[in-house]
Amino acid sequence: MNDDPFDLLSQSRPDDRPLQPGDNPAADDLLARIVASDPTATPTSGVTRRRGRWGAGVVVVTVVAGGTAAAAAWWAARPSDTTTIACYSDASTDPDVQVALPRDPDLTPAQQCEPLWSDGTIGDTGAPPLASCVTAAGIVAVVPSNGETCSTFGLTPADTGGEGGEGDVATQVANVISEQYPRDCVANADDAVAVIETLLEDIDADDWTVTVAGDTNDDDRPCWYAAVVADTQTVLVVNAAAPPSP
């Protein structure tokens, strides 16, 4: 007998047959209402997104255009040792391979570690998604994030230098966006907002606001990115040029 719990769970997957008219009157009503509505109409019910306008958007666009989301995480972090970084082979406090490098102020820690994943030092197939965390010793450790956040590795969340108790949350926000926000072009502001709100939900950042600060009519900036503003507990959704092809 198959003893894999995942396979066992898969056995219980329902074999859904398509709905037929009359199967579910509530569904029939919903379908009739929807197809009778104007698909271009602005929705008037359901989700209320916390959204606003951002007067100083130009500054933020500059931040985002100058780097990737990973840069936002680094911008948020403030290790006590600013001269050294460590590149980890595993998302663990005890990695199989740990390479120490002098900090290059012109690169993000992730950019410094990426080549080690191609030249055979750590790997030879290219870098996976990387996250910049801060170890208990105050050193930036660049770890393969694989969709997880720094705290799940057992590493101490970085201190953003913010006031009060918001620093750790801001770092978590920056890290989760750095790690999980799509690397390819997000061509719709609504999609970007939805992704970011989901990520905020994942880390229980209830008090954070998602604000669309870009210009939806700018064809030269077709892709939507996230920028973390710790002071105002805001994630700005801004548009910029498409990311370079891998």
Place this chain on the structure above:
Amino acid sequence: MVVADRPDAAHVAADMSGDAVQSREADQATSRVAQFERIFNMHYTAVERYITHRHDSVDRADVLSVTFTTAWRRLDDCPCGDSDVRGWLIGIARNTARNTARSHRRRHAAETTSPAARRLVADLYDVSVPADTAARVAHALGQLRDTDREVVELAAYYGLTGSALAAALGVNVNVANVRLHRARQRLTDAYRAAAGEESR
């Protein structure tokens, strides 16, 4: 008179042209409705079940309504030609439910822990899995973090993998694959640990 006929001919031609445009628009609208009806009928039950399982603190009818209305508005974005459509719909439902729950979280804090795992495993009894095995799976699922449990459920119970799973989770495919791999590993570890405890 030929000259006198010309304006009429032009008018008729213009009318025909207008009719052709209207006809084409009508065809497009009909096609859009047919496409939406197809995905609605095909996936309504799964989306409803997903909301019931994962987000029982929200108004299911409201979330269903918003989900499919959003899908109707964004039909041009739908990956309707392939198997990703269920993941796309579940992704919309997930965001809708979570946003709704967010706004009520403080008032409904006790409801945010869904009994999804218990319900999911209860279904195992219906497919001839021995009761002790199902109980062990339930225990293992209960040991997982909610994010891992969600990935396992979406993959095992809703059949989402690859880009469909990524669409549901709102992450890229690589992240989705890694999250599933890790969640499965943790589930297996917890399951084996439960088996070890029983054998002691």
